[in-house]
Amino acid sequence: MSTPETFTPQTLQITDSAVAKVKSLVEEEANDELKLRVFVTGGGCSGFQYGFTFDELVAEDDACIEQGGITVLVDAMSYPFLVGSEVDYEEGLQGSRFLVQNPNASSTCGCGSSFSV
Numbered sequence: 001m002s003t004p005e006t007f008t009p010q011t012l013q014i015t016d017s018a019v020a021k022v023k024s025l026v027e028e029e030a031n032d033e034l035k036l037r038v039f040v041t042g043g044g045c046s047g048f049q050y051g052f053t054f055d056e057l058v059a060e061d062d063a064c065i066e067q068g069g070i071t072v073l074v075d076a077m078s079y080p081f082l083v084g085s086e087v088d089y090e091e092g093l094q095g096s097r098f099l100v101q102n103p104n105a106s107s108t109c110g111c112g113s114s115f116s117v
Helices: 016-029
Strands: 035-042 048-055 063-067 070-074 086-092 095-101 114-116
Touching (some): 016 070
Parallel strands (some): 035 070
């Protein structure tokens, strides 16, 4: 008789660049309680869009992903859209920004901040 396998979904991955930027911003604010919150809202040119904010409060149903000395929060409604995604931070000609590489997105817009599933 075989034992059933447990399935653990892949959580959000945070790149070294994103970790470094979050650490830098937390240090600038001199508040070690700040955590990066990543969320999904309706809107944008493709149907959903990503949002980023800093938060001190952790809700009871938040997923907490700790990596490289920082904490990333994802609310329960956004989590299914973000499982398996990667949060990155880039600086370039279009400015600097956090962005999400999402394998669950069936299409994205040109700016990369909105998607559809």
